[in-house]
Amino acid sequence: MEPGPLFQIHDLAVDFATPHGIVPAVHGVSLEVARGECLAVVGESGSGKSQLFLGSLGLLAAGGVARGSVRFDGRELLADDGEARREVLGTRVSFVFQDPMNALTPHLTVGRQLVEVVLERGLMGRDAARARSLEALRAVRMPAPESRMGQYPHELSGGQRQRVAIAMALMTDPDLLVADEPTTALDVTIQAQVIEVLRDARDRGLAVALVTHDLGVVAEIADRVAVMYAGRIVETAPVRELFASPAHPYSAGLLASVPRLDASRELRLQGIEGQPPRAGANDAGCAFAPRCPRTQPRCRQERPSLRLAGNRSTACHVPLAGHEAPAGARGAP
Amino acid sequence: MSAPLLSVRGLRVGFAARRTGLASPRQWHAAVDSVDLDVADGQAVGLVGESGCGKSTLARAILALETPAAGRIEWRGKPVRRDDAAVLRGLRREVQVVFQDPVGSLDPRMTVGESVTEALEALAGRQARDAAAARVSATLEEVGLDASLAIRYPHELSGGQCQRVAIARAIVARPKLLICDEAVSALDVSVQAQIVNLLAELRARHGMALLFISHNLAVVRHLCEEILVMYLGRIVERAPREVVFTTPRHPYTRALLASVPIPDPTGAAARPREPLRTVTDTALPPPTGCAFAPRCAAADDFCRGSSPSLVEVGAGEFTACHHWRTLGPWASPRSGREHGPLRKTPRE
Numbered sequence: 001m002e003p004g005p006l007f008q009i010h011d012l013a014v015d016f017a018t019p020h021g022i023v024p025a026v027h028g029v030s031l032e033v034a035r036g037e038c039l040a041v042v043g044e045s046g047s048g049k050s051q052l053f054l055g056s057l058g059l060l061a062a063g064g065v066a067r068g069s070v071r072f073d074g075r076e077l078l079a080d081d082g083e084a085r086r087e088v089l090g091t092r093v094s095f096v097f098q099d100p101m102n103a104l105t106p107h108l109t110v111g112r113q114l115v116e117v118v119l120e121r122g123l124m125g126r127d128a129a130r131a132r133s134l135e136a137l138r139a140v141r142m143p144a145p146e147s148r149m150g151q152y153p154h155e156l157s158g159g160q161r162q163r164v165a166i167a168m169a170l171m172t173d174p175d176l177l178v179a180d181e182p183t184t185a186l187d188v189t190i191q192a193q194v195i196e197v198l199r200d201a202r203d204r205g206l207a208v209a210l211v212t213h214d215l216g217v218v219a220e221i222a223d224r225v226a227v228m229y230a231g232r233i234v235e236t237a238p239v240r241e242l243f244a245s246p247a248h249p250y251s252a253g254l255l256a257s258v259p260r261l262d263a264s265r266e267l268r269l270q271g272i273e274g275q276p277p278r279a280g281a282n283d284a285g286c287a288f289a290p291r292c293p294r295t296q297p298r299c300r301q302e303r304p305s306l307r308l309a310g311n312r313s314t315a316c317h318v319p320l321a322g323h324e325a326p327a328g329a330r331g332a333p
Numbered sequence: 334m335s336a337p338l339l340s341v342r343g344l345r346v347g348f349a350a351r352r353t354g355l356a357s358p359r360q361w362h363a364a365v366d367s368v369d370l371d372v373a374d375g376q377a378v379g380l381v382g383e384s385g386c387g388k389s390t391l392a393r394a395i396l397a398l399e400t401p402a403a404g405r406i407e408w409r410g411k412p413v414r415r416d417d418a419a420v421l422r423g424l425r426r427e428v429q430v431v432f433q434d435p436v437g438s439l440d441p442r443m444t445v446g447e448s449v450t451e452a453l454e455a456l457a458g459r460q461a462r463d464a465a466a467a468r469v470s471a472t473l474e475e476v477g478l479d480a481s482l483a484i485r486y487p488h489e490l491s492g493g494q495c496q497r498v499a500i501a502r503a504i505v506a507r508p509k510l511l512i513c514d515e516a517v518s519a520l521d522v523s524v525q526a527q528i529v530n531l532l533a534e535l536r537a538r539h540g541m542a543l544l545f546i547s548h549n550l551a552v553v554r555h556l557c558e559e560i561l562v563m564y565l566g567r568i569v570e571r572a573p574r575e576v577v578f579t580t581p582r583h584p585y586t587r588a589l590l591a592s593v594p595i596p597d598p599t600g601a602a603a604r605p606r607e608p609l610r611t612v613t614d615t616a617l618p619p620p621t622g623c624a625f626a627p628r629c630a631a632a633d634d635f636c637r638g639s640s641p642s643l644v645e646v647g648a649g650e651f652t653a654c655h656h657w658r659t660l661g662p663w664a665s666p667r668s669g670r671e672h673g674p675l676r677k678t679p680r681e
Contacts, residue, residue, distance in 0.1 A: 254522065
């Protein structure tokens with residue numbers, strides 16, 4: 001068997017130097033992605049979920065510093081001169097971003113952009129690269145792939161652009177695909193198609209790290225979920241267990257926020273009151289305590305650590321018991 | 334039944350499309366075609382469709398920001414025309430709008446308080462300083478913002494807070510109708526839930542009517558009693574909320590319902606997915622027949638030859654499909670193995 005997980009982040013911290021001082025975005029997060037697994041990292045804007053992956057792959061914006069350990073297939077990506085990172089990134093680890101228009105070059109045809117991914121790295125010749133491009137476009141279920149090759153990004157719809165972006169990410173036959181909010185800018189119909197494409201990729205053995213705020217999308221594709229809040233992981237669990245019985249009140253609040261077509265006649269969404277804390281607000285205690293319906297005095301004084309129990313872990317002093325339904329977390333009084 | 338607040342009949346709004354060749358005539362493309370729409374006092378109407386279906390153009394036409402090519406828009410029984418200043422003044426006071434981008438819809442150089450005060454004075458006339466300040470504070474609190482935020486600038490606020498400010502600006506002069514154009518689409522789910530609840534509360538408190546435009550049927554379900562589904566400029570289905578979600582009569586409505594992700598991994602895994610077929614250029618309908626035919630699995634030669642009109646198929650239920658009788662039963666996505674007959678995306 002393969003030794004160890006494919007991608008392993010250990011105690012990663014990401015800080016940004018700003019004119020107002022150092023702002024921490026991620027506080028000592030550890031997580032793993034196994035081969036062929038889809039891990040979803042879920043959280044609100046500003047929870048640090050994107051910075052976690054950008055930091056672990058050396059893609060932070062100016063002023064950002066990542067500390068900790070990131071291992072891909074046993075090789076350390078952070079600690080050295082960046083050699084391992086350069087070798088791995090874009091070849092064995094690919095990225096898909098939220099905005100498909102900005103991910104593509106407007107003045108090059110789809111075919112040229114696809115082909116260059118592999119030509120640039122000297123991975124194959126021009127003919128093989130072209131054949132590979134068509135294969136990648138088929139893999140993302142692009143209608144009429146041959147004629148797409150000659151088109152420019154502006155001639156495609158938003159969903160088709162996102163397919164091209166995913167096809168580009170698949171060109172090098174990577175082991176890990178990091179998808180950062182890949183469906184957020186899209187219509188529900190297109191979103192359903194992109195989920196399908198990602199699921200196809202996962203089913204072919206590609207590991208997928210999906211960063212999203214949408215638990216509906218998570219339920220459609222993820223195997224395991226890590227919930228992030230204010231730069232820390234507050235809960236990890238297999239997807240079915242998280243949805244069936246969230247242990248952290250924040251996870252429960254997120255679940256209750258999703259507008260649903262099914263079930264309850266209750267038309268009022270539960271939601272979570274209040275605002276997430278600003279990055280850098282460094283209070284003692286649990287960061288979620290000010291918004292939490294279960295807060296106790298202890299929560300405000302002592303930060304709960306992430307405790308492992310079986311295949312789940314939770315960072316909460318007063319976790320929800322297993323039998324409690326999500327509605328047990330009262331988002332509103 | 335009393336006359337509706339807003340009444341739209343046979344509305345057509347169009348744009349000049351790209352010329353196919355130098356000698357060819359300029360094409361005219363209808364973004365909104367033959368649309369009828371009524372909003373009664375206090376009613377919440379949802380308008381659903383994909384990007385490019387014309388739902389925002391329809392909203393802009395109602396707000397007199399577009400000139401219709403044909404049709405009639407009436408506000409309280411008076412025709413809305415862009416050159417009729419008196420009617421426009423009344424319309425501006427009573428119909429307000431909230432857009433998708435919460436940060437972009439606020440002036441970055443105005444504080445929150447100045448922004449809301451500006452809206453109040455533009456709509457309700459110049460106010461005494463104290464009265465205006467009190468009303469602005471009360472409105473900020475009403476939308477769930479601390480009145481102390483009045484001295485902040487938009488860049489100091491989160492997206493959800495900015496959207497609350499945009500709503501405060503819209504409701505400060507007590508409009509009769511609030512139009513929300515994808516007003517929650519750009520927000521995190523937790524914030525989205527807060528804003529949806531806020532809109533429901535404001536509506537209940539002030540009896541304000543709502544025209545809520547979205548691509549997500551699940552969100553619309555939480556807010557609106559009547560739902561209209563739009564496809565390429567036309568209304569293809571119109572029905573009360575419960576009917577749309579239990580017995581959708583149009584294949585497109587079924588496709589939209591089947592696309593909403595289900596936040597339940599057990600159901601999601603079991604569900605057969607039938608994504609909607611994509612077509613090369615969704616912005617242009619075929620020259621003849623039903624606009625949805627190229628993506629519809631139920632389409633036949635009759636559909637491709639003749640365009641269905643919106644007909645009443647039950648109490649308050651309208652659909653524009655030749656085959657509505659034979660579509661078969663619809664099971665809700667959760668329980669459902671049964672689905673509308675949607676054609677799969679070709680796998681090649």
